[in-house]
Amino acid sequence: MRELNGWAGKILRINLTNNKIEKVDTERYIPKYIGGLGIGLKIMWDEVSGDVKPLDPENKLILMAGPLTGTLSPSSGRLTAVTKSPHTWPVEHTTRGNMGGHIGAEIRFAGYDGIIVEGKAPKPVYVAIHDDKVAIRDAIHLWGLDTYDAQRQMIKEMRDSRAKAMVIGVAGEKLVRTAVIIHDLKSALGQGGFGAVMGSKNLKGIVVRGTGRVKMACSPKELLDLVEYTKSLIAAPLHGIIPPPVGSAASGYRARDNLQWVGGPKKISIGRVDPKDMNRMSLRPHEADRRFAGKMAAYHVKNIGCFSCPVACKSYMTVPAMNRFGIPQSGEFVCLSATWYSPPASTHEATFAAKQLIDTLGLNPWDLVMWVFLLRWMHETGRITEKEAGIPFSDEKKGGERFITTLCNKIARREGLGDIMAEGLPRGAMKMGVLDDVLRGEAAGRVMLCSHGMWDHYDPRSYSQVLGLTWVMDNRDPNRHEYPGMVLFSGAKIEDIKQVAKALYGSENAIDPIGKITPYHPSKGRFAISIDHHGVIKDSLPTCDWVFPVVLSPNPERKYMGDMSIESKLFSAVTGVKWSEQELDKAAERCWNLHRAVTIRDWKTANLRESHDWLPEVYYTGLTPTTPVSTVVSATEGGLDRKDFETAKTDYYKQRGWDEKTGAPTRKKLEELDLKDVADKLAAMKLLPA
Amino acid sequence: MESRERKEMNRRCFLRQSMIGIGVVAVGGSVVFPYNGPSGAFGYPAIPNATMVVMHNSALCIGCRRCEVACSTMREGASQPSRARVFIDRRYQESIWTDGQFTGETCRQCEEAPCLRACPAEAIKVDEKTKARYVDLKVCNGLGNCQRACPFNMVNYFEDERKARKCDLCGGAPECVKQCPATALRYVKWDPRYDDLD
Numbered sequence A: 001m002r003e004l005n006g007w008a009g010k011i012l013r014i015n016l017t018n019n020k021i022e023k024v025d026t027e028r029y030i031p032k033y034i035g036g037l038g039i040g041l042k043i044m045w046d047e048v049s050g051d052v053k054p055l056d057p058e059n060k061l062i063l064m065a066g067p068l069t070g071t072l073s074p075s076s077g078r079l080t081a082v083t084k085s086p087h088t089w090p091v092e093h094t095t096r097g098n099m100g101g102h103i104g105a106e107i108r109f110a111g112y113d114g115i116i117v118e119g120k121a122p123k124p125v126y127v128a129i130h131d132d133k134v135a136i137r138d139a140i141h142l143w144g145l146d147t148y149d150a151q152r153q154m155i156k157e158m159r160d161s162r163a164k165a166m167v168i169g170v171a172g173e174k175l176v177r178t179a180v181i182i183h184d185l186k187s188a189l190g191q192g193g194f195g196a197v198m199g200s201k202n203l204k205g206i207v208v209r210g211t212g213r214v215k216m217a218c219s220p221k222e223l224l225d226l227v228e229y230t231k232s233l234i235a236a237p238l239h240g241i242i243p244p245p246v247g248s249a250a251s252g253y254r255a256r257d258n259l260q261w262v263g264g265p266k267k268i269s270i271g272r273v274d275p276k277d278m279n280r281m282s283l284r285p286h287e288a289d290r291r292f293a294g295k296m297a298a299y300h301v302k303n304i305g306c307f308s309c310p311v312a313c314k315s316y317m318t319v320p321a322m323n324r325f326g327i328p329q330s331g332e333f334v335c336l337s338a339t340w341y342s343p344p345a346s347t348h349e350a351t352f353a354a355k356q357l358i359d360t361l362g363l364n365p366w367d368l369v370m371w372v373f374l375l376r377w378m379h380e381t382g383r384i385t386e387k388e389a390g391i392p393f394s395d396e397k398k399g400g401e402r403f404i405t406t407l408c409n410k411i412a413r414r415e416g417l418g419d420i421m422a423e424g425l426p427r428g429a430m431k432m433g434v435l436d437d438v439l440r441g442e443a444a445g446r447v448m449l450c451s452h453g454m455w456d457h458y459d460p461r462s463y464s465q466v467l468g469l470t471w472v473m474d475n476r477d478p479n480r481h482e483y484p485g486m487v488l489f490s491g492a493k494i495e496d497i498k499q500v501a502k503a504l505y506g507s508e509n510a511i512d513p514i515g516k517i518t519p520y521h522p523s524k525g526r527f528a529i530s531i532d533h534h535g536v537i538k539d540s541l542p543t544c545d546w547v548f549p550v551v552l553s554p555n556p557e558r559k560y561m562g563d564m565s566i567e568s569k570l571f572s573a574v575t576g577v578k579w580s581e582q583e584l585d586k587a588a589e590r591c592w593n594l595h596r597a598v599t600i601r602d603w604k605t606a607n608l609r610e611s612h613d614w615l616p617e618v619y620y621t622g623l624t625p626t627t628p629v630s631t632v633v634s635a636t637e638g639g640l641d642r643k644d645f646e647t648a649k650t651d652y653y654k655q656r657g658w659d660e661k662t663g664a665p666t667r668k669k670l671e672e673l674d675l676k677d678v679a680d681k682l683a684a685m686k687l688l689p690a
Numbered sequence B: 001m002e003s004r005e006r007k008e009m010n011r012r013c014f015l016r017q018s019m020i021g022i023g024v025v026a027v028g029g030s031v032v033f034p035y036n037g038p039s040g041a042f043g044y045p046a047i048p049n050a051t052m053v054v055m056h057n058s059a060l061c062i063g064c065r066r067c068e069v070a071c072s073t074m075r076e077g078a079s080q081p082s083r084a085r086v087f088i089d090r091r092y093q094e095s096i097w098t099d100g101q102f103t104g105e106t107c108r109q110c111e112e113a114p115c116l117r118a119c120p121a122e123a124i125k126v127d128e129k130t131k132a133r134y135v136d137l138k139v140c141n142g143l144g145n146c147q148r149a150c151p152f153n154m155v156n157y158f159e160d161e162r163k164a165r166k167c168d169l170c171g172g173a174p175e176c177v178k179q180c181p182a183t184a185l186r187y188v189k190w191d192p193r194y195d196d197l198d
């Protein structure tokens, strides 16, 4: 295997059943499948059949970095995972996850583009990787440890404090369907149940130390110039780029003179950050400040970033009161993990405790947030009593610390009612006989259950058919932030946004203000397709969703236009594969078609239109205004129009060159994308439209 | 705490230097390594003080390690934190679980640079412009004395090449400082009270 530019050149294959360790040549997959998600899907397609169940030893946990991981490319230190998911519902199909932190880069410095974990160890083990030395080690002493202790112990056993680890908590060990894999304080392979898959293999975690390098094709200067240009356009997290007073108050970027970090040993005055100052870009006030204006902000020690990220979305917090509950006092906060438990009467300690509990137990807040609402509703409507549930509902009035500690532990350890909740919300609700109420939106005032059994993170009723389409076409919560980034977090004026949308997607109609849905227009389909493709690119290069693609810029002279070609430029510079924006887009389209093919195989039907591409009932009705995260959703007059959304689906398939009746890729399309083998295989399974 | 520890390091550094000087004299006064001794004393030529230095601020640092990536990319031609001359990762574990006050390690461009004094080949020289202490790779013969001599472990010795690297302030335009998105690294006037600053 020769040394490549960008790619490390080999993928580590670890079989836990027979302890065989192999190195797969990355060149088999590149540049055709890019890296990250693209290669992960290809391995899934080639090696795991549609009949394999997520927790079977035959399922594989594919952890893939990309050609940019570990380089100077901004926000590139990420890792993508692909597996058969125990979390998705109603079908346990192939899904993807992506996380930040430092471990993706460490894997690359160790000389690998990724790791394929297969089989099942007879007893708990962990994998230790030190450059080309790979060992499968006993993990009996780690089993049962929380994610922080387990990582520290594994790093200690590496005898190199620069090692990085990723582990499961008790939740993963107990095969909680929604369990996550945790790295460092809070980086997580979340939605999808990756922790349960790891647990099913008796694998506690992976620890990596890499001392090697990631080479690039271009000169350092060339990369640097490109990086500087990119930095001048990229926004604060979530594309929150335009400071007030120009930007609206909703802007993620709340520049102000009196900004301070007060939670650390010394109070630090940050003040107003000039958007043009590249040496202070990570000090911009954003997530932490936006979510925790008020009491929690008192604990904000600093912004903290993933490997090679100049944006730093996370808030590092220290809450000494945690010692009272026996919970680690320092943690990182971002987005929902920060606020998933924050009922009106709760203390901020309870909110932070809830956050630390999910990270140390390895639970998924996106599922838990629904459980809290559902349980409360069941309790209020007399469907369940405190005694039956074994959960102290009354404690919520006193702050909720006991309530949330009990709930989290019950689920993670599958105790009592927790055993049902550990099945994830849709399956658990079904067992409790309330799934219909959930799907109709009658439970808990607001349903929050969208496609694939996941919490409706950006409601299609607020973000139009565009997000409706990305929701149904994906295999999980799509978690792509272009749309909300533009209309919610950027702070840009809708007129300016519409001009950008016109330039990118062909019409101003592509984007609606939040909750003001206009009838479907083909530019909305184009927008959705662009989101899908840039999503593949994000998870394959990788770049970070909270920053890329660069749809908008904070730059009035550019009329706030970003630059959608940046990813292809970075890719070409680093790998030496000279791809234009269109060529990279084509590769992304190939991967997305492969994603669809994998889905068809998992669902055992080519007619995804009627089955997979489905939104629950409630999305065709109006939105109730009670909502836990007020910035994510805003009330809208009515829901989506059923007929209109079907038109949207038909047009999306048409624009993709897919069969309009079933939503399946046609032979013609697959062959055009150099996926003839995929078409043949689908045809042999009778899953190719005529 | 932090700064006390550093002061202690400085003291040790000073003691070590004096010892080297005395050691050389004890061998009989013959000056084998003209730089192996404190400036001015025993007739050794003085090293001019550095004019600038890169300093790290623990409170602002976001732990992104762009500095390590920039240093290795720009100076070694490939991203490789293990070959940087600025270190965040070495002491990352100490703080990430407790207080988030990352200890970034940069070269102090010491007054009595022990690295320089320790090199019998005189491969460590003083840059004309910045007065940074740098390794002349053409002269470096891979002894590794400099690495052992640096009280702060700031010399990065490449086993495969058998050559040492240390921070040379990038000729006056530090790449690490340019890439730091938090002003946690700053290019400032050199000051012997390095550890008391900030």
Ligand code: SF4
Pocket: B106, B107, B108, B109, B110, B113, B114, B115, B116, B133, B149, B150, B151, B152, B153, B154, B155, B166, B167
């Ligand atoms: S390498 Fe070490 S001894 Fe030499 S100047 Fe830098 S800190 Fe001082």
Ligand code: SF4
Pocket: B054, B070, B071, B075, B084, B085, B086, B166, B167, B168, B169, B170, B173, B174, B175, B176, B177
């Ligand atoms: S100044 Fe230059 S050589 Fe020194 S640590 Fe920074 S990037 Fe590396």
Ligand code: SF4
Pocket: B056, B060, B061, B062, B063, B064, B065, B066, B067, B068, B088, B104, B179, B180, B181, B182, B183, B184, B185
């Ligand atoms: S680039 Fe700056 S903020 Fe990032 S790790 Fe280095 S010193 Fe810290």
